[in-house]
Amino acid sequence: MGVSESESAAVALSAARFARATDRLLECAGFYREVVGLSQLFAFADHAEYSGFVFGLPDASAQLELVRLEDETPTRVPDPEDALVLYLREGESGVRKRLADHGVSEVVPDNPYWVALGAFAVLDPDGWMVIFVPPIATDGPYLGNVRFEEFSGARAEIAWSFRLAEDSESALAGYLERGRVWVARDGDGSVLGHAQAAATGDGSVWEILNTAVAQPFRGSGIGRRLIEQVVDAAATAGVRRVEVATATADIGNLRFYQRCGFRMTRVVADVFTPEAGYRDGLEVDGVPVRDQVWFTRVL
Incomplete structure (x- = not known):
């Protein structure tokens, strides 16, 4: 966010x-x-x-x-x-x-x-x-020299990437170690972005908890490829659908998830509050960050 x-x-x-x-x-x-x-x-x-x-x-x-x-x-x-x-x-x-x-x-x-x-x-x-x-190529098995892999290291090492999409430290602490994480790395091994997903309920649904791409590489296709890493792993695990939530104020995210094949399912009011660890007056492009919208992609 x-x-x-x-x-x-x-x-x-x-x-x-x-x-x-x-x-x-x-x-x-x-x-x-x-x-x-x-x-x-x-x-x-x-x-x-x-x-x-x-x-x-x-x-x-x-x-x-x-x-x-x-x-x-x-x-x-x-x-x-x-x-x-x-x-x-x-x-x-x-x-x-x-x-x-x-x-x-x-x-x-x-x-x-x-x-x-x-x-x-x-x-x-x-x-x-x-x-x-130059723009990163979008053809072939990799985006240019970017490779995608599941992350097995200490998540504290890439917490900076999680913070690109999470404004509440208390919320991040509550889910940082949950589920699985995939990362995109450039030629020297530096992390350019990540996606995190965890099973919910009986395991038939995965939720994408956090995903972000470093600013210089946004719009290159890395974010979409990270989402596909999650979707492919979920399908392999027999998961029926993947869900993700974002702020209703974040127009870029609303557009991004629909382009990735997700459909809007519900809105939850007053999620991003000071009581949940979010700064009072938080905005995205001048729009107050208050409510949360959920998306679902059926596999």
């Missing part, structure tokens, strides 16, 4: 902006707008001697600001690990063609992690690296 309760209590963000000084303001702004293809949100000039451009990454929820103070020259030299990383949903060939058409040469990132992902990079006019990560 979002961040963990401890994290959301510490900071509630509506947007985030990375600001960087440059003495090549117009050149850098043109690079990010016309070469990289970012959407320019707005520009400003001579605000207390500051001028700048703000771009969406990809929208206003995350922003890149290029700023220049009149008659000042930035003293910091970019480090090879200073990089803006852009995860592409599609259009890798189009991006590479646009870079080539503008005479921008690709460079190889120093960090082998990006090379393993098949990423490519360029330098902006100030020498800061921009890394483009």
Whole structure:
């Protein structure tokens, strides 16, 4: 559903902006707008001697600001690990063609992690690296170099992934060790997401208790493949149906589960309350998190 309760209590963000000084303001702004293809949100000039451009990454929820103070020259030299990383949903060939058409040469990132992902990079006019990560392929037995397996380690090691979908620490503590867990791993073994399911009642029904995918990899097909891992295991175990619940406020989840073949069955009011460990005033995209909706997929 979002961040963990401890994290959301510490900071509630509506947007985030990375600001960087440059003495090549117009050149850098043109690079990010016309070469990289970012959407320019707005520009400003001579605000207390500051001028700048703000771009969406990809929208206003995350922003890149290029700023220049009149008659000042930035003293910091970019480090090879200073990089803006852009995860592409599609259009890798189009991006590479646009870079080539503008005479921008690709460079190889120093960090082998990006090379393993098949990423490519360029330098902006100030020498800061921009890394483009291609979308994960959805054909073949794996999504790109992602593999799927049942998790047998200590769940505390991947509790961070559970917290991406659970805002109540007390609720998480109550089910973290239940049932079975499947994970998606990248080429170096890092966990990109997980799905947890447990039998209920007489064992003829499994409930998906928690599932999440790390932000950079959402929309790549990993979440759906994790759900299918659960469904396949449930069918093998002779389970008749799989159920899952989410907040009625989370429109993305409502859409996701229906695309995965689940049908809405019931709504339970006032589940996400402070008494259950959820922060008062919790919202998803401005919609209060209060009620719970259940989905079922018949096997």
